[in-house]
Amino acid sequence: xxxxxxxANPKNLKRRKIINIVMLTLSVVxxxxxxxxxxxxxxxxxxxxxxxxxxxFFTQLPKPVGEPGGGIANAIVGSVEIVGLGSAFxxxxxxxxxxxxxxxxxxxxxxxxxxxxxVLSGIPSIIIGIFAYGVIVLQTKHFxxxxxxxxxxxxxxxxxxxxxxxxxxxxxxxxxxxSLALGISRWKTTLKIVLRTxxxxxxxxxxxxxxxxxxxTAPLLFTSFGNSFWSESIDSPTASLPVxxxxxxxxxxxxWHQKAWAGAFVLIALVxxxxxxxxxxxxxxxxxxV
Amino acid sequence: xxxxxxxNINEFNxxxxxxxxxxxxxxxxxxxKSEEYVNKDAAVQEKSSHEKSAIAVSTTNLSVWFNDKPxxxxxxxxxxxxxxxxxxxxxxxxxxxxxxxxxxxxxxxxNAVVTGEINILGKDITEYNSIDIRKKVGMVFQKPNPFPxxxxxxxxxxxxxxxxxxxxxxxxxxxxxxxxxxxxWNEVKDRLKISAYSLSGGxxxxxxxxxxxxxxxxxxxxxxxxxxxDPISTAGIEASIHDLKKIYTFIIVxxxxxxxxxVSDFTAYFYLGKLIEHSKTSTVFTKPKEKLTExxxxxxxx
Numbered sequence: 001x002x003x004x005x006x007x008a009n010p011k012n013l014k015r016r017k018i019i020n021i022v023m024l025t026l027s028v029v030x031x032x033x034x035x036x037x038x039x040x041x042x043x044x045x046x047x048x049x050x051x052x053x054x055x056x057f058f059t060q061l062p063k064p065v066g067e068p069g070g071g072i073a074n075a076i077v078g079s080v081e082i083v084g085l086g087s088a089f090x091x092x093x094x095x096x097x098x099x100x101x102x103x104x105x106x107x108x109x110x111x112x113x114x115x116x117x118x119v120l121s122g123i124p125s126i127i128i129g130i131f132a133y134g135v136i137v138l139q140t141k142h143f144x145x146x147x148x149x150x151x152x153x154x155x156x157x158x159x160x161x162x163x164x165x166x167x168x169x170x171x172x173x174x175x176x177x178x179s180l181a182l183g184i185s186r187w188k189t190t191l192k193i194v195l196r197t198x199x200x201x202x203x204x205x206x207x208x209x210x211x212x213x214x215x216x217t218a219p220l221l222f223t224s225f226g227n228s229f230w231s232e233s234i235d236s237p238t239a240s241l242p243v244x245x246x247x248x249x250x251x252x253x254x255x256w257h258q259k260a261w262a263g264a265f266v267l268i269a270l271v272x273x274x275x276x277x278x279x280x281x282x283x284x285x286x287x288x289x290v
Numbered sequence: 291x292x293x294x295x296x297x298n299i300n301e302f303n304x305x306x307x308x309x310x311x312x313x314x315x316x317x318x319x320x321x322x323k324s325e326e327y328v329n330k331d332a333a334v335q336e337k338s339s340h341e342k343s344a345i346a347v348s349t350t351n352l353s354v355w356f357n358d359k360p361x362x363x364x365x366x367x368x369x370x371x372x373x374x375x376x377x378x379x380x381x382x383x384x385x386x387x388x389x390x391x392x393x394x395x396x397x398x399x400x401n402a403v404v405t406g407e408i409n410i411l412g413k414d415i416t417e418y419n420s421i422d423i424r425k426k427v428g429m430v431f432q433k434p435n436p437f438p439x440x441x442x443x444x445x446x447x448x449x450x451x452x453x454x455x456x457x458x459x460x461x462x463x464x465x466x467x468x469x470x471x472x473x474x475w476n477e478v479k480d481r482l483k484i485s486a487y488s489l490s491g492g493x494x495x496x497x498x499x500x501x502x503x504x505x506x507x508x509x510x511x512x513x514x515x516x517x518x519x520d521p522i523s524t525a526g527i528e529a530s531i532h533d534l535k536k537i538y539t540f541i542i543v544x545x546x547x548x549x550x551x552x553v554s555d556f557t558a559y560f561y562l563g564k565l566i567e568h569s570k571t572s573t574v575f576t577k578p579k580e581k582l583t584e585x586x587x588x589x590x591x592x
Contacts, residue, residue: 106400172435173398174431174433174435175435175437175438176398177395177398177429177431177435178431178435178436178437178498178501179437179448179452180395180398180420180424181393181395181424181428181429181431181502182424182425182428182448182449182452182453182501182502182505183421183422183424183425183449183453183505184421184448184449184452184453185421185453188452188453189452192452193437193439196439197437197438197439199439
């Protein structure tokens with residue numbers, strides 16, 4: 001009865017309406033603040049970069065300062081190469097350790113894995129670059145795409161592990177029980193039922209890891225180093241987009257600054273295209289219903 | 291609804307006869323396989339008519355412990371083949387615990403310990419591995435749980451596809467047979483390729499039953515299979531159980547005493563982890579031996 005009176009009281013109703021409007025406004029403003037930087041980056045990079053884009057930019061090697069034309073073809077190929085190596089190394093390890101932690105984590109060891117991946121995800125990327133330098137570059141005595149890929153792979157492991165684990169934990173236990181109750185073995189249940197149900201989220205996590213790795217500069221500075229020419233193999237110094245953008249951007253030449261903008265635009269576009277292609281390939285017929 | 295369902299079953303039986311007697315068909319490899327498959331049914335049926343009184347499940351001093359607290363204690367029960375046994379009792383009395391002990395589902399629960407003996411189809415349960423036992427003892431759960439990434443068709447054959455790798459030619463036959471048996475065929479025959487999640491709750495549960503039947507178990511455990519469903523779906527599932535008990539042994543946990551009375555031949559009453567009474571359903575509901583049972587079924591508590 002009392003509650004009913006409070007509801008019916010016009011003074012209370014007015015106060016509740018005001019609070020509602022204030023809170024709603026705050027939420028909308030926060031939402032806008034969150035998307036403004038992203039939209040601003042996209043528009044500004046496109047506006048600044050697109051004017052210096054032409055076919056040469058994608059097919060030519062960099063030219064010395066003062067010479068017009070030239071491109072960053074070697075950096076584009078190098079980036080794809082290094083990120084590819086990193087993914088080939090980091091994604092399987094991240095995926096499988098995520099499966100282990102989520103599906104078989106009754107042991108003490110699984111908790112250690114969980115804790116260490118958490119710590120690893122907080123380590124600054126430059127430290128991981130120095131680690132890769134110590135482990136690979138110092139041993140082989142030269143910079144290489146391999147060392148760069150190794151550094152990016154280590155960077156990807158914690159992201160992929162944690163997202164895989166989170167996504168697998170979202171799959172209800174009842175689905176695992178249903179599968180096991182049909183006499184389906186544990187590993188097939190994990191692979192064909194649990195992993196498939198969670199595949200949408202896991203793929204998103206992988207893409208996130210790939211996108212982050214593609215934009216990393218610090219770990220590549222002393223691993224894959226950079227190269228003004230085509231690299232001979234994955235065992236030699238290799239140019240990459242972020243390092244090339246960094247080198248152009250810190251130079252004192254206006255035309256190189258222009259190229260840095262164009263490179264930044266290409267990097268964003270590349271990440272976007274990779275996400276799109278992977279999404280299209282792995283699209284599940286029924287993924288909307290999950 | 292029930293009539294329509296019975297017609298389905300009759301159609302299905304005719305088809306079975308036709309398949310197993312028509313010699314022309316045996317030249318077609320697809321049909322040879324079908325025949326084997328159907329003959330397995332027939333063999334089960336024949337065997338069961340010989341051993342009408344045989345025991346499907348028998349337990350001796352079966353106890354299940356969770357963290358040193360007993361879920362069920364010293365359960366001794368013999369469950370007859372090709373019959374429906376209902377398990378009733380108040381919440382937390384160990385009905386589901388008992389059911390899940392019969393196909394190793396406690397493997398999934400950390401800190402669960404099962405002691406005592408279980409005999410399934412004349413063999414001690416320790417002689418089976420967890421995969422074999424689950425093929426013999428299927429299970430339907432309380433909430434419908436079709437696989438969300440699969441179509442209706444793929445859901446039905448999932449147990450076969452992920453286990454034995456049958457030839458594809460056999461799948462169509464099995465899908466139809468299983469869906470007819472679970473009473474869903476007429477509703478979904480034109481849209482087998484759509485997502486299983488687009489079905490209603492009752493249809494999803496019947497799909498789960500079809501999925502279990504497709505593996506050809508001999509015993510089917512049902513853990514409150516209709517508690518999340520409307521009365522019409524419930525009636526459909528009860529009709530299926532009634533028709534299928536000729537070839538399968540059902541053990542059904544239910545909170546609904548009317549349901550126990552409607553579908554079961556035998557009723558077991560559990561209370562606080564102990565089996566209080568197990569007898570013919572008509573006896574349990576009209577002349578219970580134990581006072582506890584009487585109080586429960588008359589609604590004095592629970």
